[in-house]
Amino acid sequence: MIQITCYQTCKTDSRDWRVLYDEFPHHAKNSNEYQWLSDGYYFWPDSDHFAKWWGTDRLRQPYCITCYLIHIEYEKIFDMVGNVSHIKYFFEKLLKSYEALYEHSRKFSSKKLPKPTIATVIDHMRNFYKEETFNFKAMKVLDAWIDEEFCIDFTPNSASKKNEYFPGLARIQLCVFSDEKQCIQGKIPHYPNEYCDVIAKAS
Structure with missing residues (x-):
């Protein structure tokens, strides 16, 4: 069992802080827009850096951040950030299995599966093959964004070599x-x- 400190950013409105706090954590569900990793509770791990970025740059409206401790077995996290075996498993097993189902439904079924993406593959495997294929409790992922402020070459000779930099x-x-x-x-x-003050006084 491991413990991960995580942060979640949520919009605020005219409701009392205590009402909002009682409703957290926010649960994100697929609706008109797919969630990246299917339905669940999404967090920024380790630091509030991107929690504040999300509120300021993406929500662009009043927001609050709540901190959580996630207690979970390490092996129950499907890690597409740092686990090479998991990344290969996604592409070589999960994605290929879904692509086969997708092609079959596209040709022979009136109800077509949504096109293969991380969101659609994970959602499908969790809903229909959880026990035998995707028996995980959580998932880690990152996007291809490059942080220019903290980007640096590995060595003085790295500038002349493709992709030899810390992103x-x-x-x-x-x-x-x-x-x-x-x-x-x-x-x-x-x-x-x-x-923070309102919830502290109510405790």
């Missing part, structure tokens, strides 16, 4: 899947101060 901070997300909420513990208000 800086990675936008890593951890998704705890919908039916694994028991892994989310230790809820603490984190930002802004007003949010």
